[in-house]
Structures are given as C-alpha cells and as structure tokens.
Amino acid sequence: MIAYLEGTILLQRKDRVIVKAGPVGYEVYVLNPASYSPGQEVQFFCYQQFREDGQTLYGFESEEQYQLFTLLITVKGLGCKSVLNALQYIDVQTMIKAIENADATTLKKLPGIGSKTAGQIILDLKGKVVFTPQKEDKKKAPQNPVWSEVVDALQSLGYKEAEINTLQIEPDVLAGAKVDELLRVCLKQLAKGKRF
Known part of the structure; x- marks a missing residue:
C-alpha cells in the first residue's frame, strides 16, 4: 500500500501527473493537475484504490x-x-x-x-469531519470560484439543478477559464443534451 510519495513531477497530463521517485515513475491523480510543472518537487499523502481492472493512486498535498x-x-x-x-x-x-x-x-x-x-x-x-489542521497549509487546495458563478448564472437562466448536475467538467477545461467562456461551453452542452 502506497501511503506517501515524494519526488519530482516528470509529466503533467490532463487529469493526473507522473511523479518520479528514484528510478520509478508513479501515475497520480491529483487536484488541479494543471498547477504542476515538470521538475517541481512534490510530496503527496496517497490513497491507493484497488479494483479488479487495476490500481489507481490519488495524491493530496495535505x-x-x-x-x-x-x-x-x-x-x-x-x-x-x-x-x-x-x-x-x-x-x-x-x-x-x-x-x-x-x-x-x-x-x-x-x-x-x-x-x-x-x-x-x-x-x-456530519459530526465526523471536525478535525483541526495540524498547521496552516502554505498552499491551500485549489479553488475555482468561476464554477460557482457559472452555476448561479445557469440557474438564473432557468436551468434546473438536475440539468446542471449532469455537467462533468474536465480539469483542463476549467483551467484558466473565465465565467463567460465556461458559461458558453455549458450552454452549448446543455443545448445538445450531452455530458462533457
């Protein structure tokens, strides 16, 4: 079981990064992979998921x-x-x-x-997640207020929560997106009745 991983970013992909730890490269799904760059030193607390079709590693900075x-x-x-x-x-x-x-x-x-x-x-x-951080994180979890604004805009246009909830936005779509840009993408997909 891999519980902790320390190394450098070898590659950054759409929804994950490759972390080079010694001679081995680990594929790790992380929050906002676009925020990492090759050569960057990282430390991840890991959750290793085991399934019949393989294993997946998820990494977190805190x-x-x-x-x-x-x-x-x-x-x-x-x-x-x-x-x-x-x-x-x-x-x-x-x-x-x-x-x-x-x-x-x-x-x-x-x-x-x-x-x-x-x-x-x-x-x-409720009542199970009241844990106090050991220290203030220097780098907090990636946030994106754009999504909240887009949701509010879609609701004001009359879209129901169930419709908005079908939208699955990939990290690379969100990265750097402005409210109006992301709103246009959402409207286009909702009009087609497709998920993205």
Whole structure:
C-alpha cells in the first residue's frame, strides 16, 4: 500500500501527473493537475484504490485533504474520481463547514453533486469531519470560484439543478477559464443534451 510519495513531477497530463521517485515513475491523480510543472518537487499523502481492472493512486498535498477525501468516498453514490473532481472547487475548511452546518446549497454547487447526494453527505458525515489542521497549509487546495458563478448564472437562466448536475467538467477545461467562456461551453452542452 502506497501511503506517501515524494519526488519530482516528470509529466503533467490532463487529469493526473507522473511523479518520479528514484528510478520509478508513479501515475497520480491529483487536484488541479494543471498547477504542476515538470521538475517541481512534490510530496503527496496517497490513497491507493484497488479494483479488479487495476490500481489507481490519488495524491493530496495535505493530510487534511486526504482525510476529507477518504471520508467522502464512503458516501453512497460518490466514487474516487467524482470526489476528486468536486474537491477542486472547494477548500477543506469550507467543505467541513458546509457539512457541519448542513449547508446543502454550498454542496450542490459542486460538480456532480445534486440534492440527493448533498443530503447523503450531510447525513453520513456530519459530526465526523471536525478535525483541526495540524498547521496552516502554505498552499491551500485549489479553488475555482468561476464554477460557482457559472452555476448561479445557469440557474438564473432557468436551468434546473438536475440539468446542471449532469455537467462533468474536465480539469483542463476549467483551467484558466473565465465565467463567460465556461458559461458558453455549458450552454452549448446543455443545448445538445450531452455530458462533457
């Protein structure tokens, strides 16, 4: 079981990075892979997922991110990649606050999480995620307020939560995107009735 990984970024791909640790390269799914660059030194707390069709490694810059991730994947209806995608849009403390305050509105703004899943998260995890960071992170979890603004704009245009919840935005699509640009992409996909 790989629980911790330290090395340098060898390659940065659409939804993951390759970390070179000694003579070995590890494929690691991370928050906001576009924020990493080749040669950058990294340290990840890792979650290793075992499935019949293979193994997948997920890496987090802090123990708090790792703990939150491992709790969220225990919620019915949430998988590793959907949780990783959602955590790109919210930091650890904001997520904890939303769960503890039963703030379903904040949770529903995360991609892939609708009313039912938000309610399930609160039901399953309220009271279980009150952990205090050992120290202030120098580099917090990647956030992107653009998504929240896009959701608000779509709702003001009359789109239902269920429709918005079908949108699966890839990290490379979000990276550097402005509200108007991302809104156009969402409207185009919603008009076609497709997921992206």
